[in-house]
Amino acid sequence: MRWSVLLAVWLGAHGAVAAPRGGLEETLRTGDIVLHTSRSRQSQFIQVATESPLSHVGMVEVTPEGTWVVEAVQPVQRVPFAKWKARGAKGRIMVLRPKELSDAQRQQAVAAAKAHLGKPYDLRFTWDDEAMYCSELVRKAYAQGAGVEYGKMERLGSLKLKGLEQPLRERYGKVPLDLELVTPASLAVDARLEMVYSDFPSVR
Template sequence: MIYRAIIWLLCISFVNAAENAYQPQHGDIVFQSLPNPWGKDLVDMIEGATGSPYSHCGMVIIEGGKWQVIEAIGPVQMIPLEAWQARGRGKKIWAYRPAEKFRKYIPNMVKVMKKDLGKPYDIRYRLDSEDIYCSELLYRGWKEVTGKPLGKLVKLHELNWQPYRKIIVAIEGSEEIPLQREIITPRDLAQAHELTKVWPIPETQQ
């Protein structure tokens, strides 16, 4: 009886652990806070200018029967989901899922993004260059397939850019700040009405 009770408790523990873990789906868009040493100035600027912990993002896909994340981190690449999550600060992950009516676009979106594999990271965050940054990869892939934007483009002057003037000047190689430059930030991508946050599970759904 004691043995059966132990087995039962272990089974319950495994079930609870599974329920309390992120359950990925093909096409989920995931966000993380990059470790500051990875690119301290850039990470601080992205998070500080947007007032959000999201400094990086990618899309979860099935590749060769395994969960991968396609991302633009320099260069555009695919990385195992487990390794992607482990890289984030505190191994924390946020996941957003496209609404059901948009899921039909995901296969073609993945094909479009794969065309960018190997492209270098765009440290200047321009939408009109061959180089590409994380949220731009997803934004461009979505727009090419659906014909519509994912999230809202913002101009640099709309962000809290002032504390990061020195970083911007160093990146641009000029004292002239491109205040009218349009950017799709991880924060603004996550706020797209086509997406629903699925992890961590919102308290109202627990």
């Protein structure tokens, strides 16, 4: 018994034991796009503005050491998938997969996303590369890594802003209605992305 314990400790210390994958995690592939409902205060505003419960998005990376999600929060980071999923409201998740891209293209897109690790979260939803918000990271990663732009750019003023005037003024002062941005909801309805899994009722 003692030797088996010592062996397990040694293997764990040397990275020889891969993290187990089960259930939904077994179906994930590098480059999958995962969405959930964030529990942040900002999430409430995003849900109202987009009329969708999908308020946060990241990209999956599957490795021998486990499954990860690259996401733009504060700062852009790479976290274990199980931790990312647990952060979503009610544990609900949607998984989308590019229909016509190779494994290599999806890997290149994830590599492009990881190039932004450590950057601050962009609270103002601008389109420069100094800071990133979640759906911006996904769209840019696939554009840079695979030459495909998922989701669509929309004017802030085209979203459902009734009731959000005060928080928008607090953030911007004069609200930039012509600001162009991409939302998680826009990514979710892109027909070039296949739905692999969802436990969101009446979404898509």
